[in-house]
Amino acid sequence: MAVTIIEDVPGGHGWSSLGRFLAVCIGVALLVTGALAAVLPLGALVLYGSNIVEGVENTPPSATGLGQLLLLAAVAVVFPVVGLRVIRGRRLLGLYLRKFGFGDTTRTVSFALKSAAGRSLRLVTLDDAMVVPIGAGAGKRRVAAGVWILMGGLAAIVIFYLCGGGYDADAQRNLDEAINSADSTAERFLAGPMIAIINALAFAVAVFFVCLVVVIMAVALGAHRAARRAERAASRALTSQHEVGGAARQLAAAARKTFAPRLMVVAVPTAFWQQAIRGLAGVCDIVVIDVSNPTDALLWEVRNIKPMFAGRWILVGARDRVAVLADERVALTGTPQGLLAKMLDGERILAYGPGPDDVRHFAGALRRAIAEVGRR
Numbered sequence: 001m002a003v004t005i006i007e008d009v010p011g012g013h014g015w016s017s018l019g020r021f022l023a024v025c026i027g028v029a030l031l032v033t034g035a036l037a038a039v040l041p042l043g044a045l046v047l048y049g050s051n052i053v054e055g056v057e058n059t060p061p062s063a064t065g066l067g068q069l070l071l072l073a074a075v076a077v078v079f080p081v082v083g084l085r086v087i088r089g090r091r092l093l094g095l096y097l098r099k100f101g102f103g104d105t106t107r108t109v110s111f112a113l114k115s116a117a118g119r120s121l122r123l124v125t126l127d128d129a130m131v132v133p134i135g136a137g138a139g140k141r142r143v144a145a146g147v148w149i150l151m152g153g154l155a156a157i158v159i160f161y162l163c164g165g166g167y168d169a170d171a172q173r174n175l176d177e178a179i180n181s182a183d184s185t186a187e188r189f190l191a192g193p194m195i196a197i198i199n200a201l202a203f204a205v206a207v208f209f210v211c212l213v214v215v216i217m218a219v220a221l222g223a224h225r226a227a228r229r230a231e232r233a234a235s236r237a238l239t240s241q242h243e244v245g246g247a248a249r250q251l252a253a254a255a256r257k258t259f260a261p262r263l264m265v266v267a268v269p270t271a272f273w274q275q276a277i278r279g280l281a282g283v284c285d286i287v288v289i290d291v292s293n294p295t296d297a298l299l300w301e302v303r304n305i306k307p308m309f310a311g312r313w314i315l316v317g318a319r320d321r322v323a324v325l326a327d328e329r330v331a332l333t334g335t336p337q338g339l340l341a342k343m344l345d346g347e348r349i350l351a352y353g354p355g356p357d358d359v360r361h362f363a364g365a366l367r368r369a370i371a372e373v374g375r376r
Helices: 014-054 063-088 103-116 138-163 166-181 185-232 243-256 270-281 296-308 319-326 336-343 356-374
Strands: 004-006 092-097 121-126 235-237 263-267 286-290 313-318 348-352
Touching: 004 319, 014 063, 014 185, 092 243, 092 270, 092 296, 092 356, 103 263, 103 286, 103 348, 103 356, 121 243, 121 270, 138 166, 138 185, 166 185, 243 263, 243 270, 270 296, 286 296, 286 356, 296 336, 313 319, 313 356, 319 336, 319 348, 348 356
Parallel strands: 004 348, 092 121, 092 286, 121 263, 235 263, 286 313, 313 348
Antiparallel strands: none
16 A cells, blocks of 8 residues: 545535534523523622612522522523533644744645634644744634623613612603603502502613623623633743643643634744654644655654554645655655655545645645544
């Protein structure tokens, strides 16, 4: 068997996409349920604190009422966590290995991996200043900040209306208008309690709205902070070999978070780059290797990575550079290409070209290849 050069990877069946869609719908439903469940316990706390400030004695809740509040509070905590994990799904951590300083192929594969690193994949690679870290995305931070500001403004308006006299003035005006428009004494007598009930319901709705807005603000603030942490975690530098193990575990933990950097870049001195690759490979699920340029470093990587990732690695390469590996006669030579071809006997290499159309096609094929490995 020789090396097989492929130009495309067939897509998977549609059931996986349908399952992913249903999982996202379930996750969103859990998030919404958790947010709504948080409103009543939060409203109870607001009312309790308001009574303390005004000097009104709080009536202790019944055992049933307290149990219901605790149940809602538990739902408000647990459901969003579960919902986020359902939306996130199974996330893979991949190791991206390529030749340092090899600009053309690095740019091509990095662009394709940026497209492929979606919800289900996070990547880590070693640094040579050619690959730019990709965090959680500045757009997500801006959206979270915008939601927080908008919700804060709405909450401030409603609170000012309730506490600044606007609500009291409207309630009194509604009562006066109802009494003045009554045609009989009996209608005037009934108007007062009816308007009082309506005003109380309006007040309860306003308080409910404020509590819901506060919950949304808390979620948006948490998302903004998580996105900032993901940006900071997108790059790091190691100065000692003893840091490799801890760094690998931290990167694996960061990749599992809801807001995680899509491509993490680790700066490693040449003195212990091999130990760094072993440490990072130990926490990764898949590996993407660019085999365009068969250097001694690449031969070492293939020799050591292949036993660890049998069936879970993706080989890519520039079309004009890897075509020679498909020739069975090359494996019989002692050249670097021959040694690489011998190591990769029976494997397939996903080729890419230099043109813009080739790069976009390669990005889609690489995304499908990653999905194929993820289903194994």
